[in-house]
Amino acid sequence: MDWKIELIFVPVSDVDRAKEFYIGIGFHADFDSEPYExxxxxxxxxxxxxxxxxxxxxxGSKMEAGGLDNIQVVVADADAALAQLREAGVDANGVDEQEWGRxxxxADPDGNTWTLQQLPAHG
Known part of the structure; x- marks a missing residue:
């Protein structure tokens, strides 16, 4: 049986500001609904x-805005990802070279921290 992670909640203080930030770095806006006040x-x-x-x-999240610091995303090219973030005006840290990846x-405007990982070449 497959177990697939499909949704992660990210705590933010200003939904519109966060939505604009994530769209600005290339995320697709799938859904936005306010079913009731x-x-x-x-x-x-x-x-x-x-x-x-x-x-x-x-x-209903118990986490405070900005409290998420453990999302890791795999990218094909760390340098290209860094360039994309900086072009979008994001203050991203430069590429950190490690044995296990780059x-x-x-961070988003609330301080939720993301790590992008380029996996090491297998050979």
């Missing part, structure tokens, strides 16, 4: 990903 659900998907993120209000880190 106090509940807003926004789903965004990174390019090429089978897993989306959700931001919003009234979602890494770029950045």
């Amino acid at each position: 106090g509940l807003r659900f926004v789903q965004l998907t990174p390019p090429g990903s089978a897993c989306s993120i959700a931001i919003g209000t009234g979602l 890494f770029v880190t950045f």
Whole structure:
């Protein structure tokens, strides 16, 4: 049986600002709904990903805005990812070279931290 992670909640303080940020770095805006006052659900998907993120209000998260610091995403080219982020105005850290990959880190406007990993070449 397959177990597929398809949605990760990212705690933010300003939904519109966060939505604009994520769209600005290339995420696709899949869904934005406010079914009633106090509940807003926004789903965004990174390019090429089978897993989306959700931001919003009234979602029942116990995590404070900016409290997420453990999302890691695999990219084909760390240098290209860094360039894309910087072109979008994101203050991303330069490529960190390790034996187990090449890494770029950045934070959203609330301080939720992301790590992009280019896997090492197998050979």
